[in-house]
């Protein structure tokens with residue numbers, strides 16, 4: 001998947017952003033057309049005689065011959081026949097039927113002579129022609145137009161149909177945001193560089209006095225949910241100026257010129273109210289690079305040009321500042337980043353351990369906490385989480401506490417909330433079959449056991465086989481002892497074995513494999529590929545960089561940059577690495593089969609086990625103790641202190657050299673942390 005050359009790198013043909021929008025008018029038009037056609041056929045039907053039926057002229061003559069007709073009325077060339085009551089059982093009953101005349105009416109008169117049928121000729125209806133024209137042409141046209149207008153209005157949400165000059169992109173204005181830097185936790189560097197900007201707004205004279213040029217704008221860059229919007233509001237709040245905010249996608253319209261006129265309106269409005277802040281969220285929606293190999297997008301280009309022109313045009317000494325946020329800075333048009341535009345870049349990255357602790361504290365400010373709460377532990381368990389996740393967790397914990405009838409949040413609530421946010425709620429209505437529970441149990445124990453053996457430590461916070469709403473059938477929750485910023489090669493290799501431990505357990509125990517390892521395989525492949533192409537950890541390619549990372553603030557796709565031949569070899573290397581890791585996982589598990597069986601057995605009965613329980617069973621098996629049948633008696637197992645120090649891996653004596661190497665390597669250096677390390681979930685994706 002990753003080794004396709006990325007042809008959207010500079011292009012602005014990203015379907016995510018403008019595709020659906022641009023297709024909207026076509027959809028709208030099609031819908032209108034369909035509705036109109038339906039109406040049209042309905043009307044013409046009505047015109048042709050409403051409820052009465054039409055019959056052929058031959059049938060009419062047949063009826064005349066059989067004497068079934070009472071009366072005939074001729075108007076234009078349409079005959080309205082009333083069949084005789086007495087012949088009501090005939091084909092046409094006694095309903096009025098219409099026939100289109102197929103011979104000269106003098107012939108018709110001759111035919112009816114002497115049959116006793118009442119015949120009447122009426123003058124043609126002068127309104128009929130006009131009426132039919134109105135109904136078949138004017139009404140549908142009006143209908144089509146009306147519907148089209150309504151639909152376009154809907155989609156435009158406030159923008160006028162022909163937009164230009166009239167567009168009312170209502171910027172969201174806050175006179176006073178009420179947010180200060182205190183509300184933004186962590187992000188100290190970002191706050192520091194924005195503090196200067198606040199000062200500019202407060203006191204522009206101080207800077208212009210000595211000839212310093214004031215900044216026009218700053219670009220906030222970082223992953224979603226890290227608090228970019230919050231920071232922008234805080235700048236406005238600190239400076240006590242109004243806050244105009246609009247999202248980049250609000251500017252992207254289907255009519256050329258609408259976006260540009262919105263930009264113009266926005267700046268006009270803001271200039272009137274300066275000093276103030278304009279905040280453009282998702283600026284990449286308009287600011288995407290203009291040079292494109294697939295032909296440009298006129299509307300967005302015009303909008304972007306207008307934005308550039310406005311930024312060049314205003315006078316900073318009035319105290320107008322533009323903040324913009326994006327999580328895809330690499331796609332922005334370089335023109336936006338030139339001096340005098342968004343020349344300041346403020347990085348708002350994922351919070352580190354300290355940042356996460358602070359964010360939790362900020363959000364727990366108004367929440368009642370009991371004495372068990374330890375934010376450090378929560379922060380440690382949530383590596384990779386962003387501000388909005390953490391805010392969510394605190395709130396979720398408070399809700400859980402209320403649900404459980406307590407009036408303060410406990411550490412247990414918080415941990416449960418972490419799981420709710422990261423893997424979803426427990427899915428009580430999903431009942432796994434006994435066989436499935438066995439497989440999931442062994443799978444999860446496989447992960448945990450492999451990790452324990454490799455790290456020689458209590459591996460997990462907990463193991464569970466209660467299905468979750470986000471798809472996991474079971475998972476292992478790990479809490480690292482400390483935040484890591486680097487991973488050694490050994491650690492990454494161990495991580496690979498850990499990912500594949502679940503599948504290895506399935507194969508060992510059931511002699512067959514399931515779909516449950518899909519996520520593990522994906523993660524393992526990602527790590528293996530990164531080791532070979534980015535971290536220089538392959539013997540074959542050495543230090544050659546074979547891939548570059550894109551969209552580092554989003555999912556972080558990597559793109560191979562090597563020839564086809566090399567790409568094939570990379571695939572082969574990845575395959576080999578995964579294969580070796582899998583073999584290692586199977587080896588570790590089969591050497592510890594008894595412990596695996598006992599722990600899995602216990603997990604099947606209890607559904608959730610803690611790391612402590614896991615270790616107790618493992619040590620007991622290691623010491624050859626009898627494991628109680630009743631799961632509730634596991635707690636009573638007493639492990640002597642000195643036994644707790646014995647290395648988990650029983651092949652220790654055979655591999656003394658590996659142990660030394662292991663300790664040496666862990667203090668070494670390697671690459672960056674992979675947040676997936678914390679949670680390993682498994683699930684059959686429905």
Ligand SMILES: Nc1ncnc2c1ncn2[C@@H]1O[C@H](COP(=O)(O)OP(=O)(O)OP(=O)(O)O)[C@@H](O)[C@H]1O
Nearest residue numbers: 183184185224225226227228229230359387388391
């Ligand atoms: N550093 C932080 N301190 C306190 N709260 C935070 C922080 N970061 C995020 N939050 C919380 O997360 C919510 C969402 O953050 P915000 O909308 O500012 O993120 P964003 O980076 O603008 O995301 P997006 O890119 O999706 O627009 C905030 O309202 C706030 O409650």
Ligand SMILES: [Zn+2]
Nearest residue numbers: 502520681682
């Ligand atoms: Zn798994």
